[in-house]
Amino acid sequence: MKMRTTPQLEARLIAGMFNRNKKAQSELYAYCSRYFWASYRGIFFADEETATEIFQNTFIAFWENIERRKIYASEDRVMGKNDEPLSGSILTYFMGIARIKYLEWVREHPSYADPETEMGRKVKEEGFDAQQYINMLYDSEDNKMLDIIADVISHMSERCSEILSKFYYEEKDLDTILLEIPTIDSKNALKTKKHKCMEALRTSAKNIYHNYLNS
Structure with a gap:
């Protein structure tokens, strides 16, 4: 809206x-x-x-x-x-x-x-602890992780950067993103791509943040 x-x-x-x-x-x-x-x-x-x-x-x-x-x-x-x-x-x-x-x-x-969402799938299939996700995305002390995430996204592939920016920063839903990226041919394909991009983001951000804490 x-x-x-x-x-x-x-x-x-x-x-x-x-x-x-x-x-x-x-x-x-x-x-x-x-x-x-x-x-x-x-x-x-x-x-x-x-x-x-x-x-x-x-x-x-x-x-x-x-x-x-x-x-x-x-x-x-x-x-x-x-x-x-x-x-x-x-x-x-x-x-x-x-x-x-x-x-x-x-x-x-x-x-x-909801198993259709990334969070829901992890909770149902992997016993994923949402608090770990919260801690990764939102550092309560100085928001350093938010800075790291923004930097990682800016250096990802053009497609990943576009999808994650639209979803998490512009707050657009998948249907809207699909209309704005016509080269992705289905919603399921978009979900799969977003999931892979998010996994890459999570791995990179965690590693950088770990080095930050130990520097």
Whole structure:
């Protein structure tokens, strides 16, 4: 879903949330809610009750990040890591948290994992621990892993870089990506390619991060 956003609007909402302005808090909640409910099916599979739980947990974590000044408003911009402006909107940031909350839910409810998704397949077939995936993608201390992942993706093959960027950063679903990459002839072929790209990304990122920790 595309929403018209402005840095000034988002900065006002973040500042209002931090300052406990009731009107801004309600507005931010509605702003995130509209985007979540229009977008989540393109990111993960969950029934409405589960999605509601994920949304509520995501909003709480989002609020905590604002309270802790992990993101904050300054001069009509929303700032984040290293006191730099967010690279995307707060909606993209919010959905990043939602992904983590979904992975946590899958880890706690493995029987509900959808075998059509990479996470679901690993849970059902390999006893995959979702927490390992979370730790790999999101380093809670300095987000170093996120930097590593972005760098690895930029140096992968053109096709892998294109698929992973569209899926994880542009938040496009597989059907949309298939339309945008006509040289891939089926959704199953796209799934297979994305899986192989993700495995390569995971291996490279883990090795680089391991060297970073031991340097």
